[in-house]
Amino acid sequence: MPRPIQAHIDQSALEHNLQVARRTSSSRIMAAIKADGYGHGLLRVAEALGEADGFALLDIEDAIRLREAGFGQVILLLEGVFSAEDLALVAEHELACVIHNPEQIALLDGYQGRGTLDIWLKVNTGMNRLGFSPQQIPQVMEQLQRHRAVREITLMTHFANADEPRGIAEPLALFNDVAGSYRVPRSLANSAALLRYPETHGDWVRPGIMLYGSSPFADVSAQQIGLKPAMTLSSQLISAREIRAGEEVGYGATFRAQHNMRIGIVTCGYADGYPRHAPNGTPVMVDGQRTKTVGRVSMDMLCVDLSDIPQAQVGARAVLWGDGMPIDEVARAAGTVSYELMCALTSRVQVV
Numbered sequence: 001m002p003r004p005i006q007a008h009i010d011q012s013a014l015e016h017n018l019q020v021a022r023r024t025s026s027s028r029i030m031a032a033i034k035a036d037g038y039g040h041g042l043l044r045v046a047e048a049l050g051e052a053d054g055f056a057l058l059d060i061e062d063a064i065r066l067r068e069a070g071f072g073q074v075i076l077l078l079e080g081v082f083s084a085e086d087l088a089l090v091a092e093h094e095l096a097c098v099i100h101n102p103e104q105i106a107l108l109d110g111y112q113g114r115g116t117l118d119i120w121l122k123v124n125t126g127m128n129r130l131g132f133s134p135q136q137i138p139q140v141m142e143q144l145q146r147h148r149a150v151r152e153i154t155l156m157t158h159f160a161n162a163d164e165p166r167g168i169a170e171p172l173a174l175f176n177d178v179a180g181s182y183r184v185p186r187s188l189a190n191s192a193a194l195l196r197y198p199e200t201h202g203d204w205v206r207p208g209i210m211l212y213g214s215s216p217f218a219d220v221s222a223q224q225i226g227l228k229p230a231m232t233l234s235s236q237l238i239s240a241r242e243i244r245a246g247e248e249v250g251y252g253a254t255f256r257a258q259h260n261m262r263i264g265i266v267t268c269g270y271a272d273g274y275p276r277h278a279p280n281g282t283p284v285m286v287d288g289q290r291t292k293t294v295g296r297v298s299m300d301m302l303c304v305d306l307s308d309i310p311q312a313q314v315g316a317r318a319v320l321w322g323d324g325m326p327i328d329e330v331a332r333a334a335g336t337v338s339y340e341l342m343c344a345l346t347s348r349v350q351v352v
Contacts, residue, residue, distance in 0.1 A: 027204055028054065031211055032190075039345050046071055076096045117149055117150055119151075119152070120154045123137055126160055127158050154203070214339075229326070236267060237304075239264065240306060245257050249294050269300040272349050274302060278330075284330075327341055
């Protein structure tokens with residue numbers, strides 16, 4: 001028998017969250033499914049999000065898997081290509097790719113294939129990761145507009161603070177100043193901008209985290225937005241015991257009982273993808289009731305407080321995050337973000 005830990009992927013929740021995005025914006029939807037669909041499974045997610053107008057990811061192998069599985073939507077490579085061989089595959093499988101540096105333009109110049117390519121030109125409006133500066137865009141646009149290998153150009157950017165009080169006013173003004181000279185499609189909005197700033201919607205929106213049922217905002221819950229969790233990570237109690245006041249729990253004795261209490265051991269640890277740095281008090285649900293972790297998370301197990309759940313016995317279900325236990329709460333308690341939790345699941349977790 002396999003260990004009882006499993007990640008349940010709710011495809012109907014993915015479909016529901018896509019519809020939330022659809023109701024929020026009339027723009028075409030480019031669903032972000034990078035990192036194996038944020039840990040939910042690439043093809044599983046693509047199937048559930050089949051009504052999206054396009055898919056955005058990183059790895060050309062994943063893009064080809066989608067094409068070979070019959071997905072005909074626009075498929076965008078968010079980091080573009082890294083070699084002439086990549087460029088040939090982009091043309092062969094009719095993919096779109098981001099251009100964000102001069103080296104990629106040089107690859108285009110050397111392209112000898114017959115087909116033309118759809119290019120998304122990235123403008124750096126303050127994130128300072130990828131993209132050409134606004135001052136460089138006129139020259140690059142001139143190159144691409146007369147390039148023999150380029151069919152359609154979409155201008156894009158990515159906001160660094162759409163989920164923060166600082167907002168998007170400055171980068172949006174930079175982008176609009178650059179894009180105003182060109183009659184080409186535009187794509188700016190991630191999940192946060194899609195939900196909060198309709199002026200950023202453009203021709204394409206690129207929702208990511210919201211599709212998986214997590215809020216992009218620290219001050220607004222997924223439930224308030226109307227999202228449903230697509231991943232529920234659950235396991236079982238494999239032990240329960242009474243401890244006395246003053247006794248300690250786990251490696252490093254990071255928890256000391258202040259009173260007599262009952263604790264339980266859940267078969268889930270950092271080798272399954274649960275964050276080792278999650279502190280005492282990280283929320284968890286056992287037998288349908290909220291409680292908290294105690295002690296340090298170990299490789300295969302974590303400990304929970306059962307003092308107020310007397311009915312919970314060995315075999316009782318524990319929900320680490322998902323249905324009934326918002327992943328955003330767990331991430332916040334652990335000092336991280338829901339993206340990391342979703343993407344950190346390891347291969348030994350059974351996915352159902």
